[in-house]
Amino acid sequence: MRLTILALFALVFAVSALAWDKNDYEIFDLVSALQASEGKGTTFYSVLGLETSATTPEITKAYRRKSLQWHPDKNPGVKDIEARFARLGVIAQILRDGERRERYNFFLKNGVPTWKGFGYAYTRWRPGLGFVFTFLAVLTAGMHYIVLRLNYARDVRRVEYFKTTAQRLARGAQGRRKVKVPMVEGAVGGEGLELVVDGEDVFLPHDDGSLAYLDELATLPSVLRTWPFRLIIGTYRRFVPAKEEAYDEGEDEDEDEDDNTEATNGFEVPDPDTPTPAPRPRGRAAELRALRQKKSKAAKGKGGSSGRESGDSTPAESTAAEDSEADAKRKPGAGKAAGARRRKLAMKK
Incomplete structure (x- = not known):
């Protein structure tokens, strides 16, 4: 009409x-x-x-x-x-x-x-070319909006038919029930639309198992849905990237350094990207020095006097003497040839 x-x-x-x-x-x-x-x-x-x-x-x-x-x-x-x-x-x-x-x-x-x-x-x-295009855009947008209004009225009637028919078919059912409503009102057999009825609500099931309210299928018309606005919005979204949260890399680095300092209490932490060298094997002399330092610290903790006050050698002198003794012990012997010469000289005598 x-x-x-x-x-x-x-x-x-x-x-x-x-x-x-x-x-x-x-x-x-x-x-x-x-x-x-x-x-x-x-x-x-x-x-x-x-x-x-x-x-x-x-x-x-x-x-x-x-x-x-x-x-x-x-x-x-x-x-x-x-x-x-x-x-x-x-x-x-x-x-x-x-x-x-x-x-x-x-x-x-x-x-x-x-x-x-x-x-x-x-x-x-005689209007300019810009005015002519603007006038045609406004005119066609107005006609497009009228078509959207007419389609909305038709969709509301269709949704009301499907909703009323589905509720009638699921009357008396407990919980959710799936029904099939004919696509054409009054038709028997033929194609139908499967709907899910849950009380007073009617849903349209999707292939992924989700449900959508049937009332949402009738989209309310809006001026922003006319073709000029949709063209402008689509062009803007295509050429203007979405805004990302800006951050200051310098501030992040400072925060990371502060966090590392607090976590290590001021000690230097090795870079995780740098390979850690394998520990060198400790010799016998190094083990003896560590043992002597440990004993020296224990003696100081008990309140004993130092070696210099008792007339003994200082810890440094004791350490040097023990190192010389350890080096002498590690010195290799004369060998088999020297032993054989000593035995020959003893037999001549």
């Missing part, structure tokens, strides 16, 4: 706009210019001093008399006299043409229309 009304309105609008031709446009311009120059209510006949029933010879005689009166050479310095003289000649031509005079008499009797059509508006006011 709404589409029919819109179609009739557009048809009447188009017929009324196409009813005027270029001769009508010329009459419209002359009427407007004449009334603006000579005063409101001035007509083609009154400017020539004639009646509407004047004959063609009378029109010609009146034009000659008026043209001599308005000639620019006889009116030097008069404002817009040339435009008024040229307009007078066009008025005389229209009144001497039978068809064009009849057309003017029609407008004189019924009045000049307020809306003269897109053609007249375009010829008198």
Whole structure:
């Protein structure tokens, strides 16, 4: 019904706009210019001093008399006299043409229309290309919104049918129940839509097992869903990346250093990316030094006097002597050849 009304309105609008031709446009311009120059209510006949029933010879005689009166050479310095003289000649031509005079008499009797059509508006006011594109975008967006409204009303009726039918089929069931509703109201057999009914709620199951409320299938129309806004939003999302949380790398590094310092209590922590060298084997002398240092610390802890006060050697001297003794013990022997020579010398004696 709404589409029919819109179609009739557009048809009447188009017929009324196409009813005027270029001769009508010329009459419209002359009427407007004449009334603006000579005063409101001035007509083609009154400017020539004639009646509407004047004959063609009378029109010609009146034009000659008026043209001599308005000639620019006889009116030097008069404002817009040339435009008024040229307009007078066009008025005389229209009144001497039978068809064009009849057309003017029609407008004189019924009045000049307020809306003269897109053609007249375009010829008198030539908009730029940007204005034309903007106008077409607004016009088509408005039509798109009307279509969205009509589709929404249809979807609401369809959702109400599916919801009512599913609740009727699942009446008396405990918990959730899956029902199959015919796609066409009143049809028996054929294709159907599987729905899940849970009390007063009706859901549409998806392939992944999730459920969607059936009421959400009817999308409310919005101006932002028309094609110009969707085009702008889609283009923006395509070329403008999503904003990411900005952070200062220097601050992060400082925070990491502070955390490492607190965790290690000021001790240097080796870099995890740097391989740790294998521990070197400790020799016998190193083990003895560690043992002596441990005993020395234990003795100091018990409050004993140092080796220098008791007349003994200092820990450093004791350590040096023990190191020499250990080195002497580790010195290799003379070998088998030296032993054999000593045995030969003993036999000679």
